[in-house]
Amino acid sequence: MKVAFNASDFNHGMSMVSHALPARVIKPYQEGVFLETMDTGLRLTVTDGEVAIQSTIAAEVVEEGSALLPARLLGELVRNLEGNVELETESNEAAIVRNQGSRTRLVLFAAEEFPEIAPVEAESITSISQQQFKSAVRSIIFAIATDETRRILTGCLMETSADEVRFVCLDGYRLAMQRVYCKHEMPAGKEVLSYILPGLLVGNIARMMSDSEQPITLSLSRTHMMAEFDKTRVFAPLILGEYINYRQILPTSWTTAIRVERGALSGSIQRAALIAREGSNNLLRLKIENQTLTISAMADKGAATEQIPVDFDGSPLNIAFNANYLNDVIKNIDTQDLSMRFNTNVSPCVVAPVSGNQYTYLILPVRVSD
Structure with a gap:
């Protein structure tokens, strides 16, 4: 040669x-x-x-x-x-x-x-822009599990239908879902195709590519995947098994809802989290009443209180979250305003856009005594 x-x-x-x-x-x-x-x-x-x-x-x-x-x-x-x-x-x-x-x-x-790299006999081929893929993955990958004993949850669920692709990650404490709207030719008799992609690999692929409008093509069989972008191809086995039915986890109704400006909420969470991390449980308490969201944290080294005006609908509520989990969700949202919907202080909180449904996040609260 x-x-x-x-x-x-x-x-x-x-x-x-x-x-x-x-x-x-x-x-x-x-x-x-x-x-x-x-x-x-x-x-x-x-x-x-x-x-x-x-x-x-x-x-x-x-x-x-x-x-x-x-x-x-x-x-x-x-x-x-x-x-x-x-x-x-x-x-x-x-x-x-x-x-x-x-x-x-x-x-x-x-x-x-050197082993021969076998081609993927694809039953599903999806093309979206590299920018769309990178943005979607970057916004959800924090929610994959890192514990290999729960191997299914170390993966990223990819669901394709005629009009969209959904990427879902969850680790048992939070759920992150992003929709990418695109046309997709489905096999006869199939409305949804589901695959579990290796989560860490998906994150690496997103880091490898640019923010361009050039396509990434995902070719998937029942057992393997190939991602192709620019002049690069990535081959990998899928994670086999049954993913958690995330639709059953997402609440369909709520008793308390707020609309809040994302930048103000993010800043308040980050400041209060400085105190929360000095405590033993890294806890942020949220109090919702009278068109105000109050975020507080306490530790031996100090205390913090943040108040933010919100559009409030429903019943007053006191609820607590792990500071890191809450911050991970808010910092990965790029819309100006967002909604947070609650039921009780021990049921999941859903974070979503005020209009549209391109993203959905769910966070489990921490049970605390009043």
Whole structure:
């Protein structure tokens, strides 16, 4: 194999595929990057045995072929080069990397050990803009569970229907749901298709892409997924099992509701949380009455009280929340005003836009004595 490419193009490709490098290497191929010539240039592939990421860069192919090289070493080398880079393999033993006056010889890994990346036989293909995907994921990913004993909840539920895609995350204490409105061709006889995507991987994919209007295409089978954007493809197994029926969790009626300006609420929560975190339970108490929301926190080192004017409807209420959980929800909302709806001081609070339904959050309160 002999190819020539621009160092900055290669660096971008490596920045994509390196997300699949495992923290702990069990098999030699897991620390390698598989290079193979294509009609469109040079394809880079890295896999940890489950997740695989491919990225294709522009390259001049002088001699076709493939090779498995040490990923981190090759990546660090090319990051220290500029302009045109030549890479040529010597039989099956080594690769020579040339750039201006630089010549580096890298020992090859056994390419036959690198697993074949199987295509996804998709039953569902959804395309939305990278900006929409990134915004949706960024707004909900905080609510995935991190406890592997609840593996289902470490995933992000993706539901597709004819008019929208829903992304849902919940960890047992809070729920976050975002809708992306788009047309989607459904299989005959199907109204909704549901998949559980690996949550941490979904977050990584969102960080890998730009805020552009270019599409990301999600191809899903019953067991695997492929995400394709720009010149990058991400392959991964889905999380199998039955996701919690989140629709049963969401209240359909309420006895107390407020409308509040998001910026004022966010500032008050963050200031009161400074005191709450000094306490043993990181607790914020909310009191709703007389068109006023009062947020208070107490700890050995001090106390805080914040008052915000609100549009109030229903019964007065005293309720308490974990400060971090409440702050995570409010800081991920970008509308000017929001509504908070309650029933009792021990039932979930629903946070939603004043108009429309592009997002919905649910937070469980903390039971406290008066």
